[in-house]
Amino acid sequence: MGAVEDIEGLGMKSRIGASAIIAGVVSLAGATASSTALAQTGPTQFEQSSDATAPLPPVRTDRSWRILRDRWTATDEKAYEDFITAIGESNCRTTDQCLKHAANVYRGSNPRGVNYFADCADLPYTLRGYFAWMNGLPFAFASAVAPNGYTRDVRYVASGNRIIEKAVVINWPGQQPMDGPDVLRRVSNYVSTAMYRYHPEEKRGLPADHYSSSVDPRSIRPGTNIYDPNGHVAVVYRVDPDGRIHYIDAHPDNSITRGVYGRKFVRSRPTMGAGFKNWRPVQLVGATRAPDGSLVGGRYTYTQNSDLEDFSVDQYFGTGAQNKRQWQGASFAFNGQRLDYYDWVRTAVAGRNLVYDPLTETRNMMRGLCDDLTYRVYAVEEAVSGGINRKPQPSRLPQNIYGTSGEWETYSTPSRDARLKTSFVELRDEIARFVELVETGSERVKYTGTDVRADLLSVYRQEVAACSITYTNSAGAPVELGFDEVQKRLFDLSFDPYHCPERRWGATDPAELASCRDGNTKRAWYEAEQRLRNQTERTYDVRMDFSLAQLRSGVNGSGKSSPPDIDVVGLLTSPAPQIRADIEGTVAQ
Known part of the structure; x- marks a missing residue:
């Protein structure tokens, strides 16, 4: 039978607050190991696929997750962007509603009786995994992390984490394909905000599922994830021409809300991994074609940061000379104009000098x-x-x-x-x-x-x-x-x-x-x-x-x-000297 590569661990996600630490490893995986898939042995180079321009596969018709191509193509990524935008622009209020909403072009393929759940950390993985399932694409996700220092809770460790285990979708010859809803359930059980909390240039462990992206119109797009180190994650669904970044986010009660990027997403030390993250490309290598045309067997590889066209650490260390020991003093400029960090993000995403109304x-x-x-x-x-x-x-x-x-x-x-x-x-x-x-x-x-x-x-x-x-x-x-x-x-x-x-x-x-x-x-x-x-x-x-x-x-x-x-009102109706002092005090902070 197909299986999500699993590992042995201690407890489900509901126990993260009291995660057990054994030999320096904090496991967020399920309690039993049931895998016959190949374990990941470390970072590997991404290998090019021969079907990079293949059309989207047909929509699946049952619970099975048949992998039809070994990698996501540019066409897939654009379709994923459209999928995210449609959900963001809809009026759905829970993850389950969103995936059953008229805005979801794959809703007709949802198996009967399946309900979808995601909190903030799960949402990006659930949306990505659901799209991969519906389109016969490979999918992998971090299932365990180790903290780079002592902590009571790996979701909030100041020194960040490293990924030590991955769960991957692999089917096996002669066995039933993986069950899509079961994979998404495991995502909900395994994934927490700890999986986003890592230094952008972390070299220990396995490559993270995401990478630090450039802050520009090409890189910040629907499907980009925004990590707030105060324990929250959002998914970009629209970027306006003036650089306003619209996002959707989920909450522990399964509700979905929408907002615009701003100072509620704090900038923090690089080890905490705050900021914009795009999905790291994965490839299923060494698989063979089954009689039904699906891929079986194989192993997963992940693109290195050095091979990503839009990998950048500018959002952490600034756009000028970067002193990686003094991230707090980083300077941000666009076209020679020095800007506040949040102003720089908006201007850089717009790709032009902005004049505010x-x-x-x-x-x-x-x-x-x-x-x-x-x-x-x-x-x-x-x-x-x-x-x-x-x-x-x-x-x-x-x-x-x-x-x-x-x-x-x-x-x-x-x-x-x-x-x-x-x-x-x-x-x-x-x-x-x-x-x-x-x-x-x-x-x-x-x-x-x-x-x-x-x-x-x-x-x-x-x-x-x-x-x-x-x-x-x-x-x-x-x-x-x-x-x-x-x-x-x-x-x-x-x-x-x-x-x-x-x-x-x-x-x-x-x-x-x-x-x-x-x-x-x-x-x-x-x-x-x-x-x-x-x-x-x-x-x-x-x-x-x-x-x-x-x-x-x-x-x-x-x-x-x-x-x-x-x-x-008090600010705007104060006498001129007083309001001037208030303004100067605010700008100086």
Whole structure:
């Protein structure tokens, strides 16, 4: 029988938070080995295929994964881009919906009774694997990593990981082909964000499934992956001509959301592997043709970084002279113009010097935030539907509220809320920057009005009026909140899934809270978690299994005493000297 190459390990992905370490190897694979496929012995060179221009294979008609070609061709890669774009542009809200949606041209070949699941780390692999399955293409994925240093959790190790085992799709002569849904299930069991956390030039272990790509219009494309070392991964589905990068991402509750690349994806030390990653080409070599035309047997090889046309480490070390010991001081420039990292990404992806329209940029950011608030409605509803808010409050928080497992991982929202808060901070900071650029006569902005602050305020208020969300309270009644109201409450929104929906949405008014069924204990926890709600940073390397008493005492690691400033109206209506000082302070950070 065909098999995914498997390895022996300790536990499934749900146990990553307590991964066992034996002889320096942390295994994320399944508990049993059932493979007769050849084990990988180390990095090998990619060998050219003789059918590089072959047309796409016919769509499969059952669960079997028959490999019809030994490598992905340029035609396959373009079809994959189209597949990703179509899903991104659709209105699907879960991985299962997306793969059964009218936007998926392969939906008619989905076997009956199969449901698809992916969290953020799984999503890129699930989409890539599904496309490969449907088109008879080879597929391999990392199934185990080893940390380059001590860690309690390989998803957040500062020194990064190296890939030590791969699982590969290989069929065997005279045996049934692999089962496609079973491969995707194994992806969900094995893959975590640890598989993305490696130095771009890591030479130990096996080649990673992805590589650090150039930041340019050719390389950043639908299907490119974006890794946030704070434990999140997204998939690019569209790149606008002005360099705005649109992505889809998944969450532990299987939901799919959409967004635009920005400062919520942090730049960090190269060992953590943050940034843009494209899929490393693989080839099945040494296979033979079966009577039905499929490939059987063989082994997998992987393209080396040195043989990849668009491999680059510029996103880590800058575009000028690169000092790989001082990555924090890297400089980024495009056509001789020195830029902030995020400005450089957008400009480089656009492939031209950009001139920003402050009013359009503000409008786009506001609409993106409105979408984010809508997605949060779904996230809170999932916790309520699961009855989590009716369960007793645990006596302690998880060991780390941002990276854990179980109910908290599936239904809490501290990471999602932190990204949301970062986007609100970014909105204020960007508006401040646009004012500074206009008032100093910069050529990087296009503005023909006479009062940029008044015009920005007008756009802001228009978008505020156009955005509202509606949540369902504990009594089953709808509660509508406008954008400005949510912004006022932003740091009161509870990330704790054991709290009532009213507190999940930051209610403080007694009338709105009247339907909340939380008792005194949950109210006390809500109040004590305020410092954690005040912070926008996601601190994965800090123990946070605090008791109520520890939170009340403000123990180290329990957050900040006050939140950052997100007041756009106050910024734009301040007297000129004050707003100028605010702008200069923001730009200098």
